[in-house]
Amino acid sequence: MAALGLAAGACTTSADAGNEGQAAATGGAAASGPTSQPPEHLEAEVLSSRAEDVTGGDTVVQVRLPAGLAADAVTVTADATGEAFPVEVDRTGRHVARVSGLPDGSSTITAVAGDGDRATVEVTNHPTTGPLFSGPHLPMPVCSTDLYGLGEPLDEDCSATTSIRWKYLSTDGELKPLDDPSTLPTDVETIGETKLPFIVRQETGTLNRGIYWITVLDPMPDPTSQQWDPSAWNGRLIYEFGGGCGTSYSQGFKMLGDPSTELLERGYAFATSTLNTFQVACNDVLSAESVSMVKERFAEGYDTPAFTIGSGGSGGAIQQYLIAQNYPGLLDAISPALPFPDAISISGGVVDCALLGDYYATPDGAALSEEQRTAINGHLTTDTCGMWDATFAPIVDPSGPCTIPGLSAAGPLIGGLPDGGFPLLPRDEVYDAETNPDGLRCTLQDSNVNLIGTDPETGFARRPWDNVGVEYGLGALRDGVIDLDTFLALNEGIGSYDIDGNHVAERAEADEDTIRTAYATGRVTDGSGDLRRIPIISVNVWTDDQGDIHDRFRAFSMRERLRNPDGSNPPNHMIWTRGLPDGSNLVQSLSGSLDVGSEAITVLDTWLTALDADTSGDPIEVRLERTRPDEAIDNCITADGER
Template sequence: MMAHFRSDGWLLVLLVSLVHCAAPTESSGDDPSNLSGSGETSAGPKVQTHLVRADYHTRKTPPLGAGEFDLITLSALPNAVTGGDVLIGLRGLAGADGYALTRNGVDVTASLQRLATGEVRGLVTGLELGDNELIATARGPSGTRRAVLTVTNHPITGPVVSGPHQSPFLCQTLAAGLGEPIDANCSVATRYEWFYRTALTQEYKKLADPYAPYPADAMRTVTQDGKVVPFVVRVESATINRGITRIAVLDDPRARGREAPFDARGWNHRVYYAFGASCGTGYHQGTNGPGDVLGGIGDLLGLGQRLAKGDVVVHSTLSSYGVHCNPLISIETTSMVKEHIHETYGLIDDMVGAGASGGALQQYNAINNAPGLLSAALPAATFSDILSTAMTVADCGLLMHYYNGRGWYWDPLKRALVEGHNLLSGTQLNSICQSWTSTFLPTLDPKNGCDGSVPQALRYDPVTNPGGVRCTLQDANVNIFGRDPKTGFARRPLDNTGVQYGLDAFNHYVISAAEFLDLNRYIGGYDIDGKPSPQRMKMDPEVEARSYRIGGVVGRGAMAETPVMDLAPYLDLIPLANIHEAVRPFTVRARLRANTGQDATQSIWRGILTQPDAYPVMEKWFPTLRDLPYGADRVKAVREAKPREAGDRCVISTLGGRLELPNTLFGPLGVQLPLLPGLSPIYLVIPLKVDVPEDFDSGLGPCSTLLPVTRTPRMVAGMPMSDDVIRCQLKPLDRRDYKAFMTDAQFAELRSIFPDGVCDWSKPAAGAVDRSMLWPSIGGANPHEPAPLDYWVARSLPMATGAR
């Protein structure tokens, strides 16, 4: 933990008169800037408090009045503190003669120090689990003032906002090379290791003694501020929120010596957060290793480059969707890791997200639902959110089952157009729907959706083990969706009521009326155990409503407040990888347009590329947003700060060709070849790429022409490009909606297939909201209805107010 700061040492006699009290219950209220109140506790009347809201992104508050000061939590939101400590700041004390701070009535002023900027800052330790009262007092020309703030402390093992822990939970610290866990939450003692990067092979090698002279083949690097330093990396391995967390940063232990503590002097105060891919159902801790934050050969995320420039690089198994695909756990883990860095390394200036597929899902989840958590996002192979992606998984599975079960021939063209694809991405050799079915359909099956680490004996079986763990998408999110009181199973966020599969193919005369009718009569759905059923799926309206309220369908939150460069490598023609359809970034764009009236806060770069290709441009975008005044139009500021070269582009690159690392030649697919071994930096830029602006709306340009964008089964059933209607509103059938010929008898049959009507795609989802809540929480071990976490800051009041 950060060392305690020195106090100003002024007389504390005044504190004797203070009463142990608590801040008022925090409320979002209607006033966007402040809240004052008082109340009663068992200890007596509360001291009157005055709270204002800080900006999630900048931590700024409304302007201070004469003599006022603020007490603010800097490392976490005040009701989401973890691990027993919190970094706090006192602002506005430039004219104060002295100050004091108590924690639950105990003087902790010695933990504070005044910085050159005038702000007073310090790490307050010894917090109790639950609510803790911090009282700051300052004496100035206008008298003595006091600020009271309640901070809520949670265990470092969590939970904070995601509800009760999933159980059972299998520890994997031994498999991760960290030894046996020391408690039931799979914790381990934090350890530190040092690695150097060798100029001979570009690999990292562990230093047995980091204080001894470095090997002759150790590389050097040039940091962001131009310093030439040894390419030696310190890797911290810890358990946070039950996940295994690895944190890497440049260090020079040889130079500072054995006796000097680590001080992160090689850090540039930027964090590069590597989110993990895929989508798993949990019940295990997951594994990672130092390589997950070091990079190396084939480093498509550019981890090595960011380390070389001085970034902290982070990876956690619980912000890896392949371990547990849960949006609240992802935000919770990321926030807790960020808090840990704030408190042990120093305050973060910027935190940039990186990662593909499930890693892209988490970045959009973070910027939409937890503003300020990331300063910028670099999603690749994008999906927008879990729920809209799950629609495609189910639809493709049902179509595959239908084709295989009806006993009549559907030629490749008909299949492709019913699925929204084309002959290049819809054939048996390269079927996107088949890839979806084989890869993620098991997450609908409680028996087959488990990670291999979950023993068969623990798994659900309707006959032999009905009480076993159910490894499904809905069970992975049961705290969000709740349970069906009739079955006790998690409620499921899937619905295909009213969906007219193949509507576009019928209206374009590709399938006949008979085929259209047969498809929709027999498409069916999946039962709660993931088995094909003749009945279509129906979503509980409360599941849908809650999903929109907490941003489970992203786009209605703060997504436009953070710069995004969406990197879209064209994977439609690669089996299994083709589930990352080229249409996905455009679904996010459609949501931005629908919900914010603009799309300039998101750039799309299509082609053959990875995060390192775009980072130098993104680096010109997000740092300019650090110092916006309180109350500034954040979306407007993001748009105006956007560099010209950050616009939409077609990029066919050498997958990392923009990277610059000492002694390295970057070739196709991220292959790195050593040039001349030695200690002096050598920089090369290999210009083997196509890199041109492109207007994707026009349909012109190299990427639009050569890399066609397909759609999804539900889009060709009428869903808009936004792909954000998880349960549609219904309307009566109207013959004008059908362009191809259908007899009266066939139309009557269609009515019988859809007795309650068909989807009205001109209307929003049945349970949609105009604005989803920010920083949604359903509580820790004691769950509650979803509620937002506000960034409350205590603003001082004169001591005479509320004093006794």
């Protein structure tokens, strides 16, 4: 592999905002455009989800009223039930109707005014177990409901009864369980200047077969009615994404600790699902589908957020990028940390590290010096490939353990994992070419079989990876670190892995249909969708010298994909480089659970607020640049605070 020129850790300069980006608006708040005037006639649209992605028989419909028409003069009905639903005013001043009782399938919701004016919207309702758009359910023989306090699963889809529990922030700074929310503890902390009690409500349930969490301040809880007190909410939702990249065939786990008490105190709500942890299922479409369902639940049970800001690192960054690209409107801004652009395009380099590790175990490879191996690998140290080889590279083996042993051993360092550690697929259900050829295959491509299809020759998921034509060690040869004979021996002996993960002498070659499908279905980030239309602050933590897999050039590979056609930097994408926070470690980096602080969320919120208030009607790239806060620039701050 050629040496990577951006591994030196130098800081970059502020964005050169070009004006060649896309100008089309989307459903995302950040690109909503000018504030609309009252319509001439009634209008209706689904607010809680896309109209075709309603779940559970409930939906929130916004009714836009002509000037002079009172809300109580409008009746909203659903053809499937004939029931009438009142039009109410939500906290942002929108007129909404909360429709319930919809059957699975298509329904027509109609808003009618007394003068006969009407508006209709067609909706499609689905079961809360899904799927919506991710394709047929993959097997899920392992449920996690009991591990997260929801009891034994109610059905084969791992469903559970929804639970609402409360916690409180004590004066010693610890979140503690609050068994009786009707009685305030004597050591309860208060919320800022409001002096309201710092009580946190956490709803846990199942949607899309995953376990979800919604966490929000609830300063005056009512355990009898379970009605939420929204007085401390700032109208924003932070959607969290967990790291990794796995194929667990389980309901999963989360690799995220409790939400930030600092951000809770400032009024932010939080949401996530086990299927938003990439180590559970390295499938961004399944993750997007879960975001849609959980956000719908939040809109229906709490309120519709003004903005939804994505947060999370490593595999959590991949999800944010791909969801913003492929499902505009789900996320209004994103803060990908420890950023990788996507799973598919980086997988070749991951497998290369495994192949090189195998080669270094041969007599020719063992004769190479540390300097030569470092130059061949193309990283700052050989430990980077070593970490890839020990963690995610084994995902090429379909008979592997379906988890990362190192992460399991480091469970206490990863917030959010249940006491029992990672839920594991029973060994007798895992594929084995000889003893269990019909077993479950734990590879990246098998997690995405609905998206990339199956190989008609093998019946297995297509594999979008090859290494035909790769000249391993070319950079090292050009730099004079290895000679031509060493270069030729390396490339003759490197080989590849077959579909069962066996090391073979031949190079691997993916067919064109597989590669074309990976691009056509959006599995590779290309700067489309909302990626040029929403604020993005990517937080890169400098750990290259420690052998971290999150090497620095990844942030810049994303920058290259987002560049304007004239070569200038996009106005919406900032790269922040930080030192490894005190008390942090590479396990947290590896799992994507590293705490990079709240500054990016603060700046993104400021940016979104200004963008939403910009009613100029100018192209989105112009508005993004004009409303960009002073803090939203490329910058670099060391672990010691030096800028």
